[in-house]
Amino acid sequence: MSEQPADDGSLVEDVLPLSPLQQGLLFHALFDEGAQDVYTMQTLVEIEGRLRPEELRTAAEELFARHANLRGAFLHEDLDEPVQAVLKQVPVDWKEAEAGDAAEAAALAAADAAARFDLTDPPLLRFTLVARGGDRHLLILTNHHLVLDGWSVPLLVRELLQLYAARLAPGAVAPLPAVRPYRDFLAWLASRDRDTSARAWREALAGAAPTLLAPVAASVVPVPPELHTLRLSEDLTDAVRELGRSRGVTVNTV
Structure with missing residues (x-):
């Protein structure tokens, strides 16, 4: 390169x-x-x-x-x-x-x-x-x-x-609105207190452990992600949503 x-x-x-x-x-x-x-x-x-x-x-x-x-x-x-x-x-x-x-x-x-x-x-x-x-x-x-x-x-x-x-x-x-410069986002990031953010994340993730979804690969060579579709019933979908609300997380996290 x-x-x-x-x-x-x-x-x-x-x-x-x-x-x-x-x-x-x-x-x-x-x-x-x-x-x-x-x-x-x-x-x-x-x-x-x-x-x-x-x-x-x-x-x-x-x-x-x-x-x-x-x-x-x-x-x-x-x-x-x-x-x-x-x-x-x-x-x-x-x-x-x-x-x-x-x-x-x-x-x-x-x-x-x-x-x-x-x-x-x-x-x-x-x-x-x-x-x-x-x-x-x-x-x-x-x-x-x-x-x-x-x-x-x-x-x-x-x-x-x-x-x-x-x-x-x-x-x-209708004309498109003016673009908010990307540098504004970077400036906002730079204004954050990194020590405070790191402390907040450590507290939020305290006790969390990774979930093993698949066997450990023998090779570190990256592979393209694959899409797997699982269809849930309406009742089960509602139950998943309710579980997410009760735990304060998204359905994606559940």
Whole structure:
């Protein structure tokens, strides 16, 4: 992985520290660069109806212009602490393809999910628009967890589609609100008392023990996560919710 900052500061908009979570994700991403990066995330958006790909791509460009954290390069070599250098502009990583059936579309998505990002070369978000025949398309969004989490992806997709709709019907769609700079969140984090936070977590987790969900693996090589679906009856679902409320935790924790 090569780190080649600009010869001067003309291409850099800002230089920001990493959040604690980003520091951990960067460590794992760099730990074994020969293995699949399990912090590569993917979202599939099925689109039905007439679509103008060129306008959707322009909407993606506007998305990058709005959000500085999508333009970050993560640098660590020869630095005391890793940083994210936000570039003023990055090209949208946009591809278009065709798939005759669901298997071909799935193969395209799988190949994109397996391709590692160069963390020093933004953007760490790429788009592949797959034509499925007729008026059906599949939009594949692949990103690194360093720039987006699961809560953010639906917001990003909604904003992308709003920007697209605004291009199709100027004036008919309400303008998007101003973006709150990501550096504001980092400033808020920096203002927290770390000793107090650590003490609060130690007290909250006192007596807690990890739950073994599977046998201990013989290898430390990361593997892609798998989805297992378990369907509960309505009565059992209500009971799980009630248990969570009584213990002050979420259903996910239960």
